[in-house]
Amino acid sequence: MAPGEGYQCTMGKRRNIVPMSIAHLLPRGRWLPVIFALLAGRLTAADVMIGADEKWRLLQSEHFELYSRNSEGESRRLLYNLELVHAIFFETYGFTATRVLPVTVFFFSRDRHFAAYKPESSRKLENIATFYHAEPDRGILTVAPLPSYEAAQQLAFGSYAHHLFRLMGEAPPVWYGYGISGIFRNLVINDRTLELGRPDPQQVSRLQKADLIPVETMLGSDYQAGAFSSDESNLVFHDESWAMIHYLYFGAHKLPKDGVANFISHVLNSSRNFDAATTRQVFEQQVGITYGKFNEALQRYFRSGKYGYGTKALPVVAPGKSYPMRGVSLAEIDLRLAELALRVNRSPQGKLALLRAGDRADAARIQEVLGADAMREENWDQVAERWNRAMAAGSRNPAVLRWLIENEDRQRFSRFDAYYRLPEEAAGQLRAWIALYRELAPADPLSWEVLAWVEATAEAPQIGNLNAVQKQFVSLGRKNRTLLALAWARVRLKDNAGAEEMLQTLEAQVGGTELMWTVELIRAQNEGRPPRTELLAAPGMETSTGFRPKIDRPRLRP
Template identity: 25%
Template sequence: MRLRHILGALLLLASLPILAREKAAAWVRVASPHFTIVSNAGAKQARHVAGQLERMRSVFQQTLSGGSADPAAPIIVLAARDDKTFRTLVPEAWLAKGQMERAGQFIRAPEKNYVLLRLDAAGENPFAAIYHEYTHILMHRTNLAVPLWLDEGTAEFYANSRIYSGEAQLGLPDRDYGGLLRRTALLPLSTLFAVDYSSPYYNEETKGSIFYAESWALTHLLMVRGFAEHPSPIQNFLNLTRSGVEPLEAARQAFGAPAQLQKDLGNYVQQGDFHFFRVKAATEVDENSFSGDVLAPGESLATLGDIMVANGRFRDARAALVEALRDDPRNADAATAMGYLELRENHLEEARRWFSEAVRLDARSTYALYYYATMLMESSEGGRPPDEVEKSLRAAIQIDPTFAPASSALATFYAQRAEKLEEAERLGARAVELDPSILAFRLNLAFVLLRRDRPGDAIRVLESALKIVKTPAETEQVNMRLESARRFQEALASRRALPPQNPEVSPPALRRHSEEISPPVLRRRSGESPPEKSGSTPAAPGKSPPARGPRDMLDGTITEVTCSLPTHMDLTLASSAGKFHLHSEDYLKVEYSAVGFEPAGELVPCTGLRGRRARVFFYDLKGRPNEGDLISVELRK
C-alpha cells in the first residue's frame, strides 16, 4: 500500500512542468509606470528589464511626433532567467530539432500583451531581445497589417540600439547578420515577401537565420534611404498593401523595380557601411523607484499557467494551475486562467464554471468579468443573451473604462437583443478607437450597424477591417461578411423602394450571412480559431441528426406552424428568397420577442405565430437547402 502511494506521488510529480516543481527559485514582480515584470532572475534584474523598457518607451514617445507609445492593453513581461525556464513556456513546436533558437516571444491578446524574454540569450547587446519584443508591441498596436518580413525587420532594426543618458543610437549595424549575408546567397525578394508564420524560413534554424538577416538588411536599407522622405517608402508600401495591392506590386511602386532593389540590397550588404540614427532624447529612469514584491507560489504559477495556455501547452498549463489553486484556492487569476484553458479545449461548461468562480473570488477582475459574460453569451447560442451579461460587462467597464474587449462585447450583447442600439454603436466605435488593431472589434461594430439597418456604414467598417487582416482565414472571414452586408444593402433598398404592401404579402427578404448573426465576442486571443460547438439539436426520432451549418437569419411572414408531441414545432417562413422550413425539437427553448410593439395577451407559439411578420434566427442544415434548426423568433409590426 505504501509503495502504491509513493508511485502515485511520483507519477503526479512527473506530470507537473518543471516550473511547478522548482520551489527554490522565487518569482518576483516589479511594476514600473508602464510595464509589469515577472521574473525568476531576482528583483535587481527585473528592475533593470523594466528600466530598459521605460527608456526605450521614452525614446519612442519622443520620436512619434505626438503619437502614443502605449498600447491599449497592459504589457506583462515574463523575464526568464535562463533557457531552461524559457523552454518550459514557449510553444512545443519551438522545441523540435532544427527549429530556430529564439530569445523572446510576443503574445498578443485583447486583454493583455505578454512578452516572454530569455535573459541569458547570447549576443553583444544584452537588451536586444527586450527592444525587439517591445517594437513588436508598437507595430501591432496600429491599424495596419504589417508583412512578416517588415515586422521582423523593424524589430531587428530597433533591437540593435543603445540608449544612453540624453541620447539613443537606433539601428546600429548587426555584425553577425552582416557576416552571414556576405557569405550567403540572398533570398529572392519574391520569396522574402511571401514568408509567413508557417514558412520554413520563419521556423527552421537553417533557413530562419537568412530570413531574419535579410529582413533586417532590407528594412535598414529602406529606413536609411527614406530618412528625409515624407511619407517614407515604407509608409507608402504599407498604404499600398492596405489598399489591396499585391505585395510585389506594392514594393515595385514604393521601392522601385524589384530587380534594382535586389541589386541595391546586395550592394548594401557587401559594402558593410551601415548608417544609424542618433536621437537626442531624455532617458533618465530611476529603477529603484519601481515597486516590487515576491510572489507567492500560487501567484507565479497562475501567470506561468496563463502563458502556457496561450502557447497551447495545455497539459503543462493544467498541472501548473492545479498546483496554483492547491496553494491558494482563492486565487482568482488561477481560476480565470483555468477557465481560459477549458475554453481553449472546448470544455464550455467547465469554462463557464471557472469564470463564474473567478468573478466570485474577485468581483473587480476585469478579465474574469469579461470572460464570464462572453461565456454566458456563448451559452445563449444565438438567442437572447441573459441580463447578467450586461451587469458583468458594465462592471468591467466601470472598473476600467479603457478595457476595450468589454465595450465591444457589450455592443454585441445589445445588438443580439436589438436593444439600445445607439449606445451599442457608441460602445463598438469606442472599442475600435481604443485598439484599432483588433479585427473582432471592427466585425462587432459592423454587426451593430447592420442591426441598425445601416449596411452602408457596416460595409465601410468591413472594408477598413480588410486593411488589418493578418491571415488568409481572416481575409475570407471579412469578405464573407462584406458579401452578406452588400446583399442586405440591396434587399433593404428594394424594400424601401416598394409602395406600401398588403400585410398578407411578405416584403423582400433581408437575409444576412450567419456570421453577422453570431458575431465574435472576443472570447479567444489572437490567432486562435474558435472550437467547434459540441453537440447539436437532436433530430426527430428515427432520423440521423443533420449536420449543422452556420447560423443564419431571414425576414418574412410565418405561413404555417405545426406542433407535435412532446414539444416539436415545424414552422414555414415565406420570403422573396422562397419558403423556408424550420424545425425545433423543443419550442419551449426557442426565444420569442417583439420589436417595435407589444403583442396583445400571452403569445402561444403553436397558435399565435401564423400570419405574423417575423425575423427568424436559425442554423442552416448541411445538404438541406431552405431548411434549418430554429433558434429564435422576433415578431415585427
C-alpha cells in the same frame, strides 16, 4: 501569432528562431508517474517546479510584471529599459495600441533553471538566451542569465517587439515582424538618448556573403514557407528581414518617403490575405522601382552601403526606482513556474500544481491560465467557464475580458434577428463587463461596438448608452455593423425618421454587398412590411480599418 507559439533569440548568432507551435498534446503515459506520486503523497510543490525558492522578487511597472531571481539593481534596470522599448516602438513608428495585454517576465539566475522551461522543440538548440511566448491572455518573456547583462537586454528587446504588434490587434507579415525585432535588438540606450537603427556587424558580414532570398519571396513568406527550410536559409531570412527594414527606414536612398509608407501600410493591412500580384503592383506604383531593381539596391546596400542610425531623446517613462517590489513566497513562485511550464510545454506537472491550488487566494490568475490551456485544445465551453470563474474571482485581465465580450457578441449578435431580445440579466452582465473593459482598455473600440448591439436588442434599451456610442462613432472600426445596431435601436424606439436616415447612409456604404439584406430586414420592420426577398443574402461582417505606419526617419548618423 497564434496561441502557443513563441519567438526565441540566441546568443552568439544573435538571431530569432522561427516560431513553432507547441500546442501538441502530451502522451497520456506521461501523466502516470505524476498521478502515482500524488497518490503516494510523495509529490510536493518544490519537487515539481525547478528553480522555485524564496529568493525571487516581484517588480511591477505600467506594462510588465517581472519575476526576478537576480539582483534588485539588474531587475529594475531591465524593467525600466523594457518600458523604454514600449514607448519607443509607438512613438517612433506612429502605431497606436488599441488593446491591453499583460506581460510577465521571468528573469532567471541559473542556466539550468532557464533551460528547464525552454520550449521542448528548442531543447537541442544551443545558446537560446531569451524567448517570447504568445498566449491569448498574456505574453510571456523569459530571460536567461548571461555573462553580459547588456546582451541579455538586447535579446529581450528584440523578443518584446513581437508582443507589441499584438497590442494593435494586428498580425504583421513575417519579414516585417522580424525586421522590426532586429531593429530593437540593436537598440542602444544611453543616459539621455537612445540610438535606434544601429547595424549589427555580424548580420552585415553574413549578408555580404549570403545568397539572398528574392524580395518577392521575402514579402510572401509565412512560417511554413521555403525560407525556413534549413538553419542557413532561416538565418538569411532573419538577417535580410532586418536589412529590408533598415534600408527602408534608415537607408540613404531616394525612394519617396510617402510611397514607402503607403507600401508598408498595404502589406501590413493585407498580411492576412496576401496577394502576390497586388503587392507587386502596389510596390512598383508607390516605391517607384521594380522588385529586380530593389534586389539590386539591397545587394549594394549590404556590400557598400552607409548604415545610418537615428539618435533620439529618451521617452519619458517612470524611473526604475519607482517600481513597487516585494518578496515572493515559495508557494507563489512555485505556481508562477507551474504556469510557465504549462503555457510553454503543456507540462502535466504544471497543470496538476495549478489544479490543486484552484481555491487559493490567486484563483483568478489560475483560472486565466487554465482557460488559456483550454483554448489550445479548442474547448471553447471550458474557456468560457474558466474565464467566467476568473472574472468572478476578481480578475482584471483585459485580454480575458475582451474574449468574454467577443464571445457573447459572436453568440448573440452575429446574425440579425428582429425578434431576438437580450435577457435583462445578460444585458446587465455585458454592460458591467463593457464598462470595466473601457476602464482597462479605453482605446479599444470593441466596447462601443458591442454596447450598440446590447442596447439595440435589450428588453429595456438605455438611451444614454446609445448616445454615448454615437459620440464615439468616428473612432470605431466596424462602423457599418455598429450603424446597423443604432438603426435597429431607433426602430425599436419608434424613431422611424432617424432609423431611415441611418439606413440610407448604410445603403450608400454597403450597396451590393451581403450587408444589404440586414439593411432590408431593418427597413422592412421600420416600414411595417415584409422584406423584399430579391435582396436575400447572408449578412456579412466587416474587417478592421487597418493601420498605417509613420515613416519619419530620425536624423541619420554615419
